[in-house]
Amino acid sequence: MTDYHTRTTHILSRIDELATISEDATGATVTRRFGTPAFLRGRDLVQSWFEAAGLETRLDGIGNLRGRLASPRPGAKTFVLASHIDTVVNAGKYDGPLGVLMGLNLVESIIQQDIELPFHLELMAFSDEEGVRFHTTYLGSKVVTGAFEPALLQRTDADGITLAQAIADMGGNAASLAADALPAEEWLGYFELHIEQGPVLWESKVPIALVTAIAGQQRVELTWTGMAGHAGTVPMPMRQDALAAAAEFVLAAEAFALAHGRGLVATVGQLRIPYSASNVIPGQAIHSLDLRSPDAGQLATAYTDLQARAEAIAARRGLGLSWELVQYTAPVACDRELNRLLGHAIAASGYEVDGLVSGAGHDAVPASAVAPATMAFIRCYKGISHNPLENVEAADVAAALEVAERFLVELKNKHS
Known part of the structure; x- marks a missing residue:
C-alpha cells in the first residue's frame, strides 16, 4: 500500500x-x-x-x-x-x-x-x-x-x-x-x-x-488629494487633510461590510502618504480597497455604494478624489x-x-x-x-x- x-x-x-x-x-x-x-x-x-x-x-x-x-x-x-x-x-x-x-x-x-x-x-x-x-x-x-x-x-x-x-x-x-x-x-x-x-x-x-x-473580487485604488500644511499653524476647521478623509472611508467600508454580511468582505490593506512627516498635514493619501463576495449582485452593490460614500466624504471635506478600478473578477x-x-x-x-x-x-x-x-x-x-x-x-x-x-x-x- x-x-x-x-x-x-x-x-x-x-x-x-x-x-x-x-x-x-x-x-x-x-x-x-x-x-x-x-x-x-x-x-x-x-x-x-x-x-x-x-x-x-x-x-x-x-x-x-x-x-x-x-x-x-x-x-x-x-x-x-x-x-x-x-x-x-x-x-x-x-x-x-x-x-x-x-x-x-x-x-x-x-x-x-x-x-x-x-x-x-x-x-x-x-x-x-x-x-x-x-x-x-x-x-x-x-x-x-x-x-x-x-x-x-x-x-x-x-x-x-x-x-x-x-x-x-x-x-x-x-x-x-x-x-x-x-x-x-x-x-x-x-x-x-x-x-x-x-x-x-x-x-x-x-x-x-x-x-x-x-468569491468574486474588485480591487480599487483611491487617491485623496487635499492641501499639505504646517501641523501647528493651520486651524482644524480650515484643513484639507487627505489622511483624515481616507481614515473616515476605511471605517465606512468596514461598517458597510459588517452590516451587509453574507460573505461580503471589505479590506484596506495598503496605505501610502507621499512626502509624509510628523509635522505636516497630509496633502495626499493613496490606498487600496479589496471587495469580495461569492454573490455577483452583492459585489456590484457594495462597489457602487462605497464609491458614492467616498465621493460624499471628498465633497464634504473639500478634497479631490480619484477612484480607479484595478481589477474585477466575477465569482x-x-x-x-x-x-x-x-x-x-x-x-x-x-x-x-x-x-x-x-x-x-x-x-x-x-x-x-x-x-x-x-x-x-x-x-x-x-x-x-x-x-x-x-x-x-x-x-x-x-x-x-x-x-x-x-x-x-x-x-x-x-x-x-
Whole structure:
C-alpha cells in the first residue's frame, strides 16, 4: 500500500528547502515576488525537481514552469494540475508551493508505477498569482488560458519598471504570450490543491474539503488629494487633510461590510502618504480597497455604494478624489462533475465530504473560463495565511495526497 506519510515527509522537506530562498537576505521571512532574483532562484530549484522526475519541462514567456507527462492516446486532451510559486511579502511557506509540490509527487508516483493515462497531464507552477509587484493577479494562469491583456505590459512596479521590462529581465518573451496559451479545445480540466487560508477545516478537524465556488473580487485604488500644511499653524476647521478623509472611508467600508454580511468582505490593506512627516498635514493619501463576495449582485452593490460614500466624504471635506478600478473578477462556480469525482475520492478515503466557498482568489478562476475546474482545500493551522505563521500538519497533507491520488484514478477510469 502507498506510504502517504513517507511521501508527505518528502514534500514538506522540499517546501522547507524552497522556503530558504527569499528576497529577505536574513532568511527570517519568505518573500518571492514575480520576476525578482529570489523568485528566479526558487523557480530554478523547482525546475530541477520537475526535470529529475522525467517531465518534459519548459518555461513559457511569462515565466511559468510547465512539466508535461504525455499520453500515448491519439487526440488526447490535457488535464492541468497546478498552483503558483510566487508569494506575498512576508509570506508563509505553503500558499501556492504546497499545491505545486504535492502535484509533483502525484506525477512522480504515476511515472514510477508506469501508469498510462488517457489524457496528457501538465503540471504547472504559475509565475504570478499574488499580483504583489504589479498590482494585478493571475498573470501566469491568464497567459495559459489565453486571457492575458497586452495593455498590462505597460504597468509599472514601485521602481518604475514595466511588466514588459520585467519579463525581459527574467529571460521571458512578451511576444510569445499569445502562443503560450493552451487552446480551449485541448483542455480536459483543471485541479488545484491549496491550503484553506481560513479556519473552517482547522476548527472542524477535517483534513480536506472540496471547493464549490470562488468569491468574486474588485480591487480599487483611491487617491485623496487635499492641501499639505504646517501641523501647528493651520486651524482644524480650515484643513484639507487627505489622511483624515481616507481614515473616515476605511471605517465606512468596514461598517458597510459588517452590516451587509453574507460573505461580503471589505479590506484596506495598503496605505501610502507621499512626502509624509510628523509635522505636516497630509496633502495626499493613496490606498487600496479589496471587495469580495461569492454573490455577483452583492459585489456590484457594495462597489457602487462605497464609491458614492467616498465621493460624499471628498465633497464634504473639500478634497479631490480619484477612484480607479484595478481589477474585477466575477465569482466562479467549480465544475459539478469534477466535484462529484473529488467528493467520491474524499468519501473513499474515509473523510466527511464538506464543500467550502473560497474567499481568496485562485488560478482556478481564469482556468474555469476555458475548462472544467475544481479545487481541494487542505486544513491549515488556525486558518492563518499570508503570514510567517502559516503552517500545516503532516497528517492532513498525507490525507489530502491520498484523496488527490484517488481523484486522479477516478478521472483516469472515467476517460478510459
